Amino acid sequence: MPHRNAPLTELGRLRLARCVVEDGWPLRRAAERFQVAVTTARRWAERYRLHGAAGMTDRSSRPRHSPRRTPTRTERRIIKVRLARRWGPARIAYLLRLNPATVHRVLTRYRLARLSHLDRATATPIRRYERATPGELIHVDIKKLGNIPDGGGHKIHGRAAGGRNSSAHRDPARPRTRHGRPNLGYGYLHNAIDDHSRLAYTEILPDETKETATAFWLRAQAYFTSCGITVQRVLTDNGSAYRSHLWRDTLTAAGITHKRTRPYRPQTNGKVERYNRTLLDEWAYAHPYRSETERRQALPQWLHTYNHHRGHTALNGAPPASRVPNLTGQNS
Template structure:
């Protein structure tokens, strides 16, 4: 790609060369016509005559005597993954400058510890299926219910305790401090498009989880998406016979994450963090009913209006076009 101030673009370089080589124009006349020097015209004509491309050559030298040895680079990456130390700490171990260590780590995309998995020390491996419905992730997010008048996050500890004590129909507790119970958000998210389907319930049983999956399956089907696989953790609801029977009836292949490895289901784990920031604790709700009523609107905003970095800063619904069978 030519630079911003180049007199000749690759297309005009080809035109210049063709005028000289193919049409036998004088070099001086072509140079005057295109307002460039005659050595420039001669250079592109010679490249055209020898069959070379009209694009800029790389400025990288053919030989770099001071280049860091491959063994040093390999050891630097190995120490970074094993010790998780920065350039200042790794430089004395390798006998090179910290700036050189930083350059090596940047080239290997290991300059930030967030690029390295904390559990294994290995580089984070990201994946994405190639079409909607190829894989959906399911999980449950557990949050505490809000007392009437607002919870402690916005009302403060003292007022929050008063609101909790004054809220009727609380779950029974053996402790003197009344409990508010929990809400369970069941979510199903498409791996490719990031379109999500969420419902809020009072339990996380297999019966509730399978009912949510069926409704999510129907919702995706309305958009022309056929769910092929479902990935879940090893929770009791997803290990139940009812779950496997329901998936078999829907024609969905069941997949499980490795035990104690939530990163495999990271897309829905990340969605639940966004859910907590954008909906669950985004503002002061005066009751649990008010917060639950706001869930559907927030999910609609997430799917159809909120820019998503994995979708090129477009809403997830923007990827639900040209799905298999949509226009057949």
């Protein structure tokens, strides 16, 4: 398509060329009539003589020869480093002694995926999937989170004062695991998220044993059932709690299929891993909490916001609740 200030469209070019070729107008007269340069009138007249009306269409401005283009061998080296080491244009340029802009143009020319779209283990584009209905697959995982001392930690008071608060409020039943670092204990975030809707359920529990994990799942299953979701499959990693007979028997009794990820492949359980990151960024570390109790009290409200109000990028900006039929009761 011609640009917005172009004096000639394809029809205008055809009219100009016919005036010159068929009606015998001088080039200067035709150029004045159509308000273009004489060289422009000559170009379209010559194309009309050679190709007829088909010659009036736009042509690519790409040159036939590019003697200063990056050599093919160099392009192959850039692509090899990109896929093997998963580096950005600047680091590749420093390694190969090239201009970063040159490397970026090569990567753009071959339409290589962004680094965030590549699998870290294989460097191949990530194949994203999504189950068709809620409950078809539930992702379950545990995230270990250090407790906050009373009065606040280093995020509020800095390292010196935060360290004193930690030392004053550490768990006396827990010895220091490292010299000079008090052991305040941990909270274990047990998370379950629906693959289709991204509806999430989270509890903070004191450990990650099989009894605790199984009891959490029973409550999570009851929550999904209350939302009208019938769980069919559960996907977990290979943690000891999920390899136990208690976990297996509990799922089997409910008619639920248990799937586990391949070892060292957390990407398979990527939806709950991404939820863990969102949980830390938007709740656990989002505010300078002054105690662990204050942070835990903020979790239910954040979880409600996540499920019912927060726009999810994978859902085109809609909240997870929008994908669960009649969760909010609007059709009852």
